[in-house]
Amino acid sequence: MQSSLRISEVKFGVVPPLSPLTAEATPSKRQRCAPETPTATPPPPLPPVTAQPSGPTPSPSITKSASLADLTDHATLHSMPLTIVIFGATGDLARKKLFPSLYQLCMQGHLPSHLNIVGYGRSPVDLPAFIAKQCVNIKENRRALRLEHFTSRIQFHAGGYDAPPSYQSLDLTIRAYEEAHPSGKPGNRLFFLSVPPAVFGTVAEMISQHARAERGAFTRLMIEKPFGRDLQTFHELNQLTARHFEETQLFRIDHYLGKEVLLNISTLRWANSVFEPLWTREHIHSVQITFKENLGTEGRGGYFDGVGIVRDVIQNHLLQAFMFLAMDAPQTMCASDIVEMKVALLRSVKCVELQHTFLGQFAAGNGEKGYLDDETTPAGSRCPTFAACVLSVDNERWRGVPFLLTAGKGLDERLCEVRVRFKPQPYNKMMGVDAHNELVMRVQPDEALYMVAVAKTPGISAGVGRDERRTPVAMGLRYASQFGDGSPFVSGDAYERMLLNAARGDQALSVSAAELFESWRIFTPMLHQIDQEKPQPVVHAFGELPAGFIEWTESHGIDISPPARHWSAAEAEAHAAAAIAAAKAAEEAAARARAEEAKQADPFSDPSFML
Ligand SMILES: NC(=O)C1=CN([C@@H]2O[C@H](COP(=O)(O)OP(=O)(O)OC[C@H]3O[C@@H](n4cnc5c(N)ncnc54)[C@H](OP(=O)(O)O)[C@@H]3O)[C@@H](O)[C@H]2O)C=CC1
Numbered sequence: 038m039q040s041s042l043r044i045s046e047v048k049f050g051v052v053p054p055l056s057p058l059t060a061e062a063t064p065s066k067r068q069r070c071a072p073e074t075p076t077a078t079p080p081p082p083l084p085p086v087t088a089q090p091s092g093p094t095p096s097p098s099i100t101k102s103a104s105l106a107d108l109t110d111h112a113t114l115h116s117m118p119l120t121i122v123i124f125g126a127t128g129d130l131a132r133k134k135l136f137p138s139l140y141q142l143c144m145q146g147h148l149p150s151h152l153n154i155v156g157y158g159r160s161p162v163d164l165p166a167f168i169a170k171q172c173v174n175i176k177e178n179r180r181a182l183r184l185e186h187f188t189s190r191i192q193f194h195a196g197g198y199d200a201p202p203s204y205q206s207l208d209l210t211i212r213a214y215e216e217a218h219p220s221g222k223p224g225n226r227l228f229f230l231s232v233p234p235a236v237f238g239t240v241a242e243m244i245s246q247h248a249r250a251e252r253g254a255f256t257r258l259m260i261e262k263p264f265g266r267d268l269q270t271f272h273e274l275n276q277l278t279a280r281h282f283e284e285t286q287l288f289r290i291d292h293y294l295g296k297e298v299l300l301n302i303s304t305l306r307w308a309n310s311v312f313e314p315l316w317t318r319e320h321i322h323s324v325q326i327t328f329k330e331n332l333g334t335e336g337r338g339g340y341f342d343g344v345g346i347v348r349d350v351i352q353n354h355l356l357q358a359f360m361f362l363a364m365d366a367p368q369t370m371c372a373s374d375i376v377e378m379k380v381a382l383l384r385s386v387k388c389v390e391l392q393h394t395f396l397g398q399f400a401a402g403n404g405e406k407g408y409l410d411d412e413t414t415p416a417g418s419r420c421p422t423f424a425a426c427v428l429s430v431d432n433e434r435w436r437g438v439p440f441l442l443t444a445g446k447g448l449d450e451r452l453c454e455v456r457v458r459f460k461p462q463p464y465n466k467m468m469g470v471d472a473h474n475e476l477v478m479r480v481q482p483d484e485a486l487y488m489v490a491v492a493k494t495p496g497i498s499a500g501v502g503r504d505e506r507r508t509p510v511a512m513g514l515r516y517a518s519q520f521g522d523g524s525p526f527v528s529g530d531a532y533e534r535m536l537l538n539a540a541r542g543d544q545a546l547s548v549s550a551a552e553l554f555e556s557w558r559i560f561t562p563m564l565h566q567i568d569q570e571k572p573q574p575v576v577h578a579f580g581e582l583p584a585g586f587i588e589w590t591e592s593h594g595i596d597i598s599p600p601a602r603h604w605s606a607a608e609a610e611a612h613a614a615a616a617i618a619a620a621k622a623a624e625e626a627a628a629r630a631r632a633e634e635a636k637q638a639d640p641f642s643d644p645s646f647m648l
């Protein structure tokens with residue numbers, strides 16, 4: 038028998054898939070937008086960082102979404118030469134994400150089959166060895182695209198990141214490919230900066246000066262996070278990139294923007310009618326946005342130590358989730374309208390203060406090494422690997438609703454989820470329950486959306502009101518069941534979406550300068566305090582929450598107690614199984630009692646008499 042406790046066997050009617058914002062589905066607003074030309078005008082000077090909301094202080098203006106001229110539809114993309122240059126192609130990200138994503142996009146026919154991929158790095162490589170190492174994570178589908186066909190498109194260009202002659206010869210290499218293209222058209226060029234942030238500015242400048250596409254083709258730049266370390270360094274980087282590239286040519290990557298469940302928040306809120314009326318402080322008690330990893334820094338301690346978990350995850354990935362959850366509805370789903378509402382929201386968010394932040398650091402435990410045991414981590418580092426902070430939004434919709442953002446490495450599980458907890462209503466009391474309805478959006482693993490609700494526990498007894506037994510249940514949508522056959526759900530990696538959107542010129546998934554300005558404003562005072570004062574984080578064993586964290590959340594009016602805290606996919610199943618077993622046992626006991634009663638009343642009702 039199917040149980041109402043199981044996550045999502047509930048089937049909603051499936052409507053035809055909605056297309057992402059592409060040239061084929063262009064809102065008319067886009068036509069007002071700027072053409073693709075470099076600008077020589079840097080952004081306005083930076084206002085001082087204060088612990089107050091930005092109010093009227095100037096921030097980068099919101100660029101209107103790409104014009105039709107800036108968007109590249111499928112047919113156009115496929116009819117022209119296309120070169121993708123990966124700076125830092127020998128690195129971790131290229132191996133883990135970029136080459137596998139490019140393979141997938143080629144395999145599915147999203148990118149042209151004559152694509153030219155150039156890896157760029159400081160030292161010469163042996164090409165077959167480079168390919169063997171960096172393409173190791175590609176999951177080959179031999180029938181659709183043989184690996185060797187894909188890798189035959191890859192070449193490597195060695196040179197300094199700041200060496201003009203190297204960019205000039207890169208330009209010649211690309212041009213040779215473009216000139217051999219049968220279309221005779223100019224070649225599009227997409228540059229991915231998968232290098233440490235310190236070289237972002239130089240590479241952008243070199244590309245602009247020496248390796249731009251010819252007229253009639255696009256030059257686009259994809260930049261990995263982090264975009265600066267604080268408001269000031271973001272501003273400097275922004276000035277540098279703005280000097281050479283239009284905002285419509287820049288694609289700042291936050292790969293959480295490409296996660297399926299986060300992408301679904303706007304659909305959930307605005308394609309349905311039931312959620313938005315409840316999406317206010319009248320009904321919402323608190324919101325938790327949580328990121329947990331059961332990994333340490335895995336040899337990236339050197340990088341991580343200069344960054345910390347706030348810059349690594351909270352200021353970008355979790356803040357994006359927050360924005361989609363809390364922003365007001367945009368006028369249209371056009372990228373610039375979305376950015377406008379995101380920025381309006383961020384302007385209402387007060388700066389986070391260190392005294393309202395909880396910091397932790399994982400140590401050895403449960404058979405795993407601690408952060409300080411990673412040989413790439415500086416000895417005695419106080420870098421936080423765990424942090425939680427509460428965002429307060431000073432607007433009509435959210436005033437008084439705490440948004441708890443928590444991120445940690447070295448914890449018990451890999452999990453990213455959002456929990457919207459609703460306020461109980463007076464009538465819940467007559468049902469004898471302490472209703473804690475929660476809408477849960479599980480970003481990973483095992484993508485799901487479900488509502489924690491209260492249901493009557495099934496059984497023959499027909500009590501009403503307080504006499505009835507009731508159980509918390511999960512009603513909802515598990516992606517693997519709804520959109521697949523139950524096996525782990527695959528809908529494309531976030532990097533596939535990022536690369537494809539950039540190739541199409543669609544900025545719906547890239548981070549705008551205006552929202553970055555506001556996000557750094559919110560976190561910079563606290564980050565500076567951490568950098569300067571180096572407060573001792575609460576040291577906790579790998580796999581466990583830091584001591585005092587639960588009390589700290591309670592002091593901010595947030596209850597992370599079960600099921601809110603522990604309802605992982607496996608636990609939900611176990612919880613369901615236990616509740617089903619308990620209900621079944623109760624049912625059997627009741628049946629036995631009834632049979633006994635009947636036997637007493639009529640001994641011939643016992644089947645053993647019926648021979
Ligand atoms: N790895 C990940 O999971 C994630 C990474 N990112 C971001 O992506 C970018 C790339 O990350 P990742 O691949 O991990 O980085 P790596 O540390 O692996 O570096 C990438 C490449 O950059 C070059 N490089 C390294 N150090 C320097 C230096 N000091 N100066 C100049 N070049 C250098 C090296 O290439 P060569 O020696 O061949 O020139 C290296 O292979 C970074 O901005 C990172 O913050 C973002 C999210 C996740």
Ligand SMILES: O=C1O[C@H](COP(=O)(O)O)[C@@H](O)[C@H](O)[C@H]1O
Pocket residue numbers: 330349350
């Ligand atoms: O950006 C980053 O994200 C990863 C987590 O990404 P996910 O897609 O695996 O959830 C994190 O490990 C890394 O530290 C951070 O830089």
